[in-house]
Structures are given as structure tokens and as C-alpha cells.
Amino acid sequence: MTATLTAKTPAATPVETYTPKQWTARRSREKPAVTAWAAAQGFTAKPGQVLVLPDNRSGRAARVLAGIGETPDLWSWAAIAQALPEGEYRLADSKAGDDAALGWALAGYRFDRYRKPAAGKKGKPKLVWPAKANRARVIALYEAIVLARDLINTPAADMGPADLAEAARAAALIGGAQFNCIIGDELLEQNYPMVHAVGRASNRLPRLIDLVWGNPKHPKLTLVGKGVCFDTGGLNLKPSAGMLLMKKDMGGAAVVLGLATAIMAMKLPVRLRVLIAAVENSVSGNAMRPGDVLTSRKGLTVEIGNTDAEGRLVLADALAEADGEKPDWLIDCATLTGAARVAVGPDLPALYSNDDAMAQSLLEAGRAAADPLWHMPLYKPYREYIEGKVADISNSGDTPFAGSITAALFLNEFVEKTKSWAHLDMFAWMPRARPGRPFGAEATGLRAMFTAIEKRYAGRRR
Structure with missing residues (x-):
């Protein structure tokens, strides 16, 4: 800065x-x-x-x-x-x-962790702080965006579940938050079976990251992030082109972690909780198989129609835990479906919500912050597309239609008590460079969510 x-x-x-x-x-x-x-x-x-x-x-x-x-x-x-x-x-x-x-x-902003310093590198133009700028807010958002971008840009070899957990631990330490991490077989002991099932095939142990901050008397705000640090597709192996960018499949986790740092830095009056399911979806002899049936934290049985639809599985266990507290607002972020990118492209996170007023708040904040979202229908009749053949529900639809909607409907099954829930299906990546947004990672939706949260809980109008 x-x-x-x-x-x-x-x-x-x-x-x-x-x-x-x-x-x-x-x-x-x-x-x-x-x-x-x-x-x-x-x-x-x-x-x-x-x-x-x-x-x-x-x-x-x-x-x-x-x-x-x-x-x-x-x-x-x-x-x-x-x-x-x-x-x-x-x-x-x-x-x-x-x-x-x-x-x-x-x-x-540049991600140059793996580059040698360039000789004769051009210096950056410096700006005198504008008189009307809220310095603390600008710094908080800048550092939040940089954190999210840096985490997403880092190759999977250096950003596994343990590395993501350490980044969350560091953020908790700086922000004064409590930090907890459930690792490996402890996930089974503490009833996060689908997080364990997705991550068990990797030699890098899966974990559930849990960060809590703020006054318990304040309204509860819970953020849930998909932290798939690399996604091979599992036994339904991705082709090479589909695997190339899978270091960014923890983009939702990176965005919610960056957002959490801004909330803590600005001391917004919330009791914040962040849940990140950090896994690597790998291939080995103990990998989950198509046709397997998993029992979720909520108790619903889930038929595995496709091992490459793993993100919704880890999110489901985390959402079930979050839902048990009935937060005032519950938001999850995930690089969840290619169908959302086909529908709205790389710039627009697909927004789903069970609360129209919450959705409207997020949409308005996105427009105000030049970080737009696109409201998609949580169309209940499509629930039949993910009906399980031998279990309560399937993790992949039996039709090529409405892939992003059916993924959101799957997650909705695990949000029962919370009245205001939003799901952002995002890309978290810039496929072409633009001013302020170089090719690579992007903290899509972060400023929109911060602006909406700030307005709701701090009453601050920009």
C-alpha cells in the first residue's frame, strides 16, 4: 500500500x-x-x-x-x-x-513470488491520499483483496490444505480471532464425514478451518468457503485442460478469508464465524467412487453421481454446522460449477438466496462497489433432477440442464434453520488482464459482500 x-x-x-x-x-x-x-x-x-x-x-x-x-x-x-x-x-x-x-x-498489484526482480523495473506512480478517502477502509479492502488474490495465485504445491489453514491462522492472529482446525480422521470423530470422504485420497490431510471473532452479543454473520486446494476430479478424472486452473478451486475460501480480514480490521459490529472446508480431491485406492453413498453431517444420505462434483459435498457439511447456529446472515462462496460460467461468464458470480431482501442488498452493494453479482433463480421444481436413485439426494444431476441451479438446490438442502442465506458461485479468476485486474486470481464478490455487510451492520452509507 x-x-x-x-x-x-x-x-x-x-x-x-x-x-x-x-x-x-x-x-x-x-x-x-x-x-x-x-x-x-x-x-x-x-x-x-x-x-x-x-x-x-x-x-x-x-x-x-x-x-x-x-x-x-x-x-x-x-x-x-x-x-x-x-x-x-x-x-x-x-x-x-x-x-x-x-x-x-x-x-x-502484481503476483511476483516466483519471479526474479526485474532489472530497471519501472517504479509505481504514487498518489497523495484523496482528502475524502477513508484510509482505514481502503487499506482493509486492499489488503483483503491482495490476500485473496495471492492465495488463489499460489500453485497447489505450495497451497495445500495445511497451507490454507496456516493462512487462516495468521489472519486470525492479526484480527484477534479464535482459531480451530479439525484434521484428518478427527473429521469423522466430530461428524464431518463428507469433508473427510472428499479429502481422504490425498496424502495432504483434509481439514475444517473454524475462525470466530467479535462480541457474542452482536448479530451472527457466518461465511463458508470451498477450499478445494486442487481438484483432479477424483476417479471421474478431469481432462488436462480442465485441470490446468484447478489451483484456483479454493477461490471461495480465499475470498471469504479476505472478506473476514476486512470485517475484523474495520471492527464491524458482528459476531463473525468463518468455516472453510480445506481438501485436495485426489486419486488413490481409498478415493470415493461413483455410486458410493455418503452420510452427511445433517444425516441426509448422498449418492455420488460424479466424484468431480466434490465442492458441494464439503460445503454441505460446513453449511450444516453453520446452520445449526441460525446466523442472521449466512453466505457461502465457491468456484462451484462450469455451468455458472457458461450462463454469466467470468466476471459475474451467480447469486442464489432463500431471502429476496438479502439478495437485493447484495445486488445493490455490488452495483455501488463496481463488483456486480447476478441473481439466479433457486427454482425448486428442478430439485427432482438431483433426486437420488438409492439415497436421499445425488451430488450430480441426471440431466445436462441447469447445472448451477441444481448445485445451489443441493446446498439449500443443508440450510434449514437460517432465514437469510446466499450462495455465490464464482470464477475467482481474470482470463484477460484489465487495469487493476491482471491475468490470474480475482477476489470476485468480496467488495460487494463487504459493502452489503457494512451497510447492514454498521449502518454506513457510502
């Missing part, structure tokens, strides 16, 4: 932002030399476009003109930051606040 945001300095170059329409009106009031220079450089105030105006005497930058959209969000500011050379800048826009600061900071 200190690399891209800085204290006020007299040397900072002012950055003036204009929409194309505003720039057209402004040109007539500029000096001829400025308008000529802008025309020569093709500057039209297209969003993300920048023009550095030099000081004729010193040769240094005197002003920066930057293009911005009609409704700028943090990615607009990230585009400006990414286009600027190294230096110190301040925003002339007096209304700029959290979005400007956070977007500028995220423009500097």
Missing part, C-alpha cells in the same frame, strides 16, 4: 479528469499550446487515456489530463494509474475518495 499511496507533498503533479464531453468544452479555455499538444497526442479524454503536460522551464510534468467515464468507479482510477509514469500525483477532483484510492492501489 505504501508503494502507491503517500502523504501530501508539494512536488505532486495534479491530475485533472474529464469525460470526453467535458474535455470538448474545456479545450476552448486552454492555452493554444495545450490544445495543440493534446491534438498532436490524440488526447480526447477517452476513459483511461492520459496526457502529461510538461513545464517548459523545468521539463518536469506540470499537469496531467486524464479521461474518465461518466460514472467513474475504482477501475477507472486504476486505468489512469496504470497509464502514468513513475512520479507523485494528486487528484484535482475534490470528490474523489475511497474508489480512487483503492483503484490506484490495485493498479500496482
Whole structure:
């Protein structure tokens, strides 16, 4: 954070932002030399476009003109930051606040754990903190997003169930939370049989991570994350192309862990609980088989129609535990289905909920935070698609239709007492680079959820 945001300095170059329409009106009031220079450089105030105006005497930058959209969000500011050379800048826009600061900071994000430092590497442009930015909030969100991205980007060899648990332990220590972890055969002893069944084939033991923070008198907020640290598909083995990105199959866990750090850092008035089922879905002699029947924590029997539909199994046990406390809000996040990506693409998490008011709160927060979600139907008639042949329910449908919906309906079976539950089926990955969002991991939905939680429990309007 200190690399891209800085204290006020007299040397900072002012950055003036204009929409194309505003720039057209402004040109007539500029000096001829400025308008000529802008025309020569093709500057039209297209969003993300920048023009550095030099000081004729010193040769240094005197002003920066930057293009911005009609409704700028943090990615607009990230585009400006990414286009600027190294230096110190301040925003002339007096209304700029959290979005400007956070977007500028995220423009500097790189995952370079496995790279040698580049010789002559370009320095990052630094921004003087905008006067209206809530520094604590911006830092909390920035660090939450970076944590989630770094965890997802890390290869599975270095991010197994134990490594994910250590990341959660570190977050708990920093935030002052209680931390507990149920490991290996202890999962059977404490009745998390489906978490155990999915993870038992790996030599890296499965575990249930449990983090608790906050005043017990405050409203209960529980976050559940799918932490499949690598997914081979099990005995229903994925093809090589399908396995290539499976280090990111713990993306839901990474997002809820990052979200939890922001909640703790901002001391939101909730009693927070985070449950992460951390496993590796591997192949060995004791791997679960198609046709097996598992008994879940809730007591429902589950027929294994496909061992590659493992995420919903580990989530089901965690959701059953969460549901027992009847939290005020219960949210689970998972990189659950390819069907959701076919339906809404990589940017939009598919949102399911048993509470329309909760769903609306999350949708509105997503729009406000430029982190959109898409509301999908929890269409109960499709429950027949996952009816078990020899058990209460099947973990995979008997039809190619509505794969994301049937996965959500499966999870809904394990949420009985909680009146407000939301499920986010997300991609957690950027397939192409954009300003502030390099190719690779993305904390999809994190800012939307934080904004909704903040508004509900802290009553803070952005």
C-alpha cells in the first residue's frame, strides 16, 4: 500500500479528469499550446487515456489530463494509474475518495513470488491520499483483496490444505480471532464425514478451518468457503485442460478469508464465524467412487453421481454446522460449477438466496462497489433432477440442464434453520488482464459482500 499511496507533498503533479464531453468544452479555455499538444497526442479524454503536460522551464510534468467515464468507479482510477509514469500525483477532483484510492492501489498489484526482480523495473506512480478517502477502509479492502488474490495465485504445491489453514491462522492472529482446525480422521470423530470422504485420497490431510471473532452479543454473520486446494476430479478424472486452473478451486475460501480480514480490521459490529472446508480431491485406492453413498453431517444420505462434483459435498457439511447456529446472515462462496460460467461468464458470480431482501442488498452493494453479482433463480421444481436413485439426494444431476441451479438446490438442502442465506458461485479468476485486474486470481464478490455487510451492520452509507 505504501508503494502507491503517500502523504501530501508539494512536488505532486495534479491530475485533472474529464469525460470526453467535458474535455470538448474545456479545450476552448486552454492555452493554444495545450490544445495543440493534446491534438498532436490524440488526447480526447477517452476513459483511461492520459496526457502529461510538461513545464517548459523545468521539463518536469506540470499537469496531467486524464479521461474518465461518466460514472467513474475504482477501475477507472486504476486505468489512469496504470497509464502514468513513475512520479507523485494528486487528484484535482475534490470528490474523489475511497474508489480512487483503492483503484490506484490495485493498479500496482502484481503476483511476483516466483519471479526474479526485474532489472530497471519501472517504479509505481504514487498518489497523495484523496482528502475524502477513508484510509482505514481502503487499506482493509486492499489488503483483503491482495490476500485473496495471492492465495488463489499460489500453485497447489505450495497451497495445500495445511497451507490454507496456516493462512487462516495468521489472519486470525492479526484480527484477534479464535482459531480451530479439525484434521484428518478427527473429521469423522466430530461428524464431518463428507469433508473427510472428499479429502481422504490425498496424502495432504483434509481439514475444517473454524475462525470466530467479535462480541457474542452482536448479530451472527457466518461465511463458508470451498477450499478445494486442487481438484483432479477424483476417479471421474478431469481432462488436462480442465485441470490446468484447478489451483484456483479454493477461490471461495480465499475470498471469504479476505472478506473476514476486512470485517475484523474495520471492527464491524458482528459476531463473525468463518468455516472453510480445506481438501485436495485426489486419486488413490481409498478415493470415493461413483455410486458410493455418503452420510452427511445433517444425516441426509448422498449418492455420488460424479466424484468431480466434490465442492458441494464439503460445503454441505460446513453449511450444516453453520446452520445449526441460525446466523442472521449466512453466505457461502465457491468456484462451484462450469455451468455458472457458461450462463454469466467470468466476471459475474451467480447469486442464489432463500431471502429476496438479502439478495437485493447484495445486488445493490455490488452495483455501488463496481463488483456486480447476478441473481439466479433457486427454482425448486428442478430439485427432482438431483433426486437420488438409492439415497436421499445425488451430488450430480441426471440431466445436462441447469447445472448451477441444481448445485445451489443441493446446498439449500443443508440450510434449514437460517432465514437469510446466499450462495455465490464464482470464477475467482481474470482470463484477460484489465487495469487493476491482471491475468490470474480475482477476489470476485468480496467488495460487494463487504459493502452489503457494512451497510447492514454498521449502518454506513457510502
